[in-house]
Amino acid sequence: MSHLDAVLAHIDADRDNAVARLFDLLRIESISTDPAYKDACRAAADWLVDDLASIGFEASRRDTPGHPMVVGHGGAEDGKALLFYGHYDVQPVDPLDLWDSAPFDPRIDETPDGPVIRARGASDDKGQLMTFIEACRAWKAVTGSLPARVSILFEGEEESGSPSLVPFLTDNADELKADIALVCDTGMWDKDTPAISTMLRGMVGEELTITGPSKDLHSGMFGGPARNPIRVLTRILADMHDETGRVTLPGFYDGVPDLSDEIKAQWDSLDFDADAFLGAVGLSVPAGEEGYSALEQIWARPTFEVNGIWGGYTGAGFKTVLPSEASAKVTFRLVGDQDPNAIQAAFKSYVESALPADCSVAWKSKDCSPATTMPVDAPEFALARDALSDEWPNPAVFVGSGGSIPIVGHFRRILGMDSVLIGFGLDDDQIHSPNEKYSLTSFTKGIRSWARVLDALSRA
């Protein structure tokens, strides 16, 4: 029996314990975006430090001005150096009344697609990061070591703009630098087909508040001559798209590449079922730019979205108020060589030039990040793909991703290394939504997958 076979057997035998450990982590309410959960974020970090130490990692909690980082080092004395990244913070749980069970009371639910782990963070990203820890645990248990030099970085601010990340990477570059990074925050192509994400959209995020009158007014007394900031805001946001779904911001499409015929052919071969993808969430028609397939709209086209809007009276009944303020949270998803800073500046300039008399705007910016394209010809990508193909029913594929994983750009810029993005989430995991889940198969075969990938990369 090879080392790897013994490790895989150990993983299978230890499954229930692995699930129990994940449940412990899922019970910690580590919502990073809401300051009320600061202590919970720290508790999650401490839990991870203790768990890493229990399997022989030299692990520590590293405090930051925000939520702490967790860093661990372990494994072989020499050989390939890997840095694994995940995040222990989770999204808020509102609207809470749409959850069928308590978001921080994890449970196994039987579903038509098999058993799932149900909890906030089950898929994004606690379940995913634990697949890697469990793979390491098994390697250590069976062989006493790891097949490569492994460092681990867990962040607690991924869902809240990662304000501490760049300073931390910069200050600890020598400690964290490796040959390649492994990032587990993405998904499978489908339940039988593992995927390595090689194109990621970037992001620009802004919160804007438009102020008109100096106080809330009565629409009977002032309706007509008083400027209504909700009206101003809806006009500004509505004008961000033309009737074909294109974003109207000047210069927005600078740096957006046309898809090569080769990539188009590869994506066509995936037989993406847009009807099923949209149908699962109650939709039937791709609503993005005209002339692009749903898959292209997600992976290869940039977007502008309003993620939240609020102003005036929003309680029960009616209140004929003309509010003083109206606000929105918006994000752009970027592709190719779009420049996040230029787009942020263009958006602010557009909004400011669109303000009528007596209105002003205030801004809160989210960290922005460019899109990323991986060098898929590097050997690590083929080795990882083959290792995944050994584990799952179908061979692994290289795919795009509509999401933004800013860490990948930071690793390249600050630590000079590329990232192999492997994850076991499924499209219906409902991350960021009520009833988030992680397939039990994703978890168990995810652990086995990392055991294989560690073995494979030791030969890179």
Next chain:
Amino acid sequence: MSHLDAVLAHIDADRDNAVARLFDLLRIESISTDPAYKDACRAAADWLVDDLASIGFEASRRDTPGHPMVVGHGGAEDGKALLFYGHYDVQPVDPLDLWDSAPFDPRIDETPDGPVIRARGASDDKGQLMTFIEACRAWKAVTGSLPARVSILFEGEEESGSPSLVPFLTDNADELKADIALVCDTGMWDKDTPAISTMLRGMVGEELTITGPSKDLHSGMFGGPARNPIRVLTRILADMHDETGRVTLPGFYDGVPDLSDEIKAQWDSLDFDADAFLGAVGLSVPAGEEGYSALEQIWARPTFEVNGIWGGYTGAGFKTVLPSEASAKVTFRLVGDQDPNAIQAAFKSYVESALPADCSVAWKSKDCSPATTMPVDAPEFALARDALSDEWPNPAVFVGSGGSIPIVGHFRRILGMDSVLIGFGLDDDQIHSPNEKYSLTSFTKGIRSWARVLDALSRA
């Protein structure tokens, strides 16, 4: 000394007691729009019943499916029959943190413009309705009776669409019918010039919720092909006005009259200071339809306003959600012969026809009411105007009003009587806003004004 002079002297001597009684009423948190305050609304009704009974009215609380009515009868055995109307319910107090003192802990604040009564409801409408009760109290104390037959109707749902009002008026028409109604829910022209409002805008109110995806989605996974209902809503609302500020709804201006030269001349003579009116709330430019003065925009032109909007993530930080729903509360203010039902239907039709694929809309309607124009040639109007002119530094004026007082239309339609709209609010009373106040002068001279008006109308 005439009866009236003795009554006025009694009012002056009793001022502190009158303020104390108003404070008792202001302490009751009778927010009608929020079900949590149901008991408080009933307590306010009971307080009024007791107070009316204490001055010899045959008074009772009349329960309804919503908040109760208060009805009282008193005064002369024959002569002119008057029905006084006011409302004891108040607006919600949010945003609470913008109040300088507790909204339900009334106090006298000294201001550069003199002392004011500070509390939610001080002006709208508890302070106003108490001016009439105190005038009756003084007449009773001095003469043992009232100079006319007086009935009183207090409502507790004025700020929440008055759902029980029409059924109650219909069921009790014989009891409530009078020669003319007196309504105290309007304002002075300025602090020295009393006003009788003879034109009122009507109202249509709708809450709409647009649904796109069946659940909240992650904008990384779905951004592009997924329909964002906030985007749909902002487009629909933005398209309700053209670039000149006109409402674009088909047929919206049917029944909107041009102002007669006579009314224009009368309004011009008022020397309305638009700069001061807007400047007091941080504005400088009338934002309504081009080609109309600010006063015309308030009194003579219809409007469409968004009073509240919400959707997606509105908490601290960012959440890259594509929400399932987005909602808005909107109101139209109507003038002339605009048909509220036709406008409601046109708005619903417009929204439904503007929905893209995969979206639906749900509605909650507020009671609608047409605009009203009073028969100012009837003798009661001249008598009331002269009585007010006797009390205040400047003669009383007939004015328009941007607000909607649906009761006036109901009184005409159900009880066959017109209304004399007299009130002592000032433009800066901040009704419906934090720090609502009522000038102490409005209160004390308001009481004296009603004492005079009662006397005058007994001669109609």
